[in-house]
Amino acid sequence: MLYRVKYENERGQTIDFDSSPELKALTFDGFGDVEADVQSHYSPYQDGSRFIDSVLKERPIAITFMVSGSDENAIAYHRRNLSRVINPKIPGLLTVETGGMIFVINVVPEHVPSYPSGGSNQGRRYQKGVIDFIAHDPYWREPQEVSHALKAYEGLFSFPFNFPIEFGREGDSTVLANDGTVDATIELNIQGPVVNPIITNETTGEFIKLNRALAADEVLHVNTSPSNKRVEIYRGGAVIEKAWGFLDPYSSFFSLIPGDNLLSYKADSGADNAIAAIAWQNKYLGI
Helix, strand or coil: CCCEEEEEECCCCEEECCCECCEEEEEEECCCCCCEEEEEECCCCCCCCEEEEEEECCEEEEEEEEEECCCHHHHHHHHHHHHHHCCCCCCEEEEEEECCEEEEEEEEECCCCECCCCCCCECCCEEEEEEEEEECCCCEECCCCEEEEEECCCCCCCCCCCCCCCECCCCCEEEEEECCCCCEEEEEEEECCEECCEEEECCCCEEEEECCEECCCEEEEEECCCCCCEEEEEECCEEEEECHHHECCCCCCCEECCEEEEEEEECCECHHHCEEEEEECCEECCC
C-alpha cells in the first residue's frame, strides 16, 4: 500500500514525508489496527459471558524514516528541523493520502524523533529515525465536512454559514448518506424564525427538539460529539445564550449511522422561513 504522509503541528509547521529525496518514510504502523476493550458481564452459574460493548483504545501510530544529506552537517540540520516540528508539547494533525482518498487524524508525538545507532541505521550521509504518535480519538476522518440543508417548504432564502450546502428537494425530509464505517456525530444549525423546531433521524427514531422560538436573527447550534457537546443560540455570530434548558427532555445527541439516514425537519410554526443545516465528517476504523 502506498501512502503520502504529512504532519502539521498546531503552529502551522509541517513535515512532508517523501516530498524531497532528503526525507523518506520507510514503514508505517497503526494505520489499520487499533485495540478494543471488550466489555462483558458474568453471571453466577453462567457458561461464558454476555457481551455489553466494545470501546476502542487510543491509536498508536509509528513511522520509521530515512534522512539523507551531503554530509554530517546536512544530517544534523534535518534532525533539528524534525525535532522543532515534531514536538511532544505541540499536538498536530497527520494527513495520509492513499488509494485516491485523503484521511486525517489528530495526534500528539510521544517523544522527540529518535535515531537508533549502528552501522545499518546511520552513516556519514544518512540516518534512520523513528517517530511514535498517539491518537486519543482513534478514528480516521475525511478532512472535508459533508453538509446538507433541510427546509420545510420551497422558498427563497440564504444561510449565513461558510460551508458548502446541498439543498434538499423533498420538502422537510431527505436522505443523508454516511459513507464512513462508523457512526458520525453531527453539527446542527437552525436559522429562525421558527417555533419549537425538531430534527428527527427517522432511521433510528432519535430526535433533537428545541422548546423555544428562534427569532429571524437567531441561530441554534448543536454539536453531538461526546468530547464537544454544545447547545447554543447565536445572534450576530456571537453566543448569546446557552440553550441546554430548552432541549426537550427526550432529545438525543444522535449520530448518523453508516449508510443512509432519513432525516426530517418540522416545527410548530415558521418552518417555511427557516433553514436547518447539518454537517458531519465521515469516519473510518482503518485506512
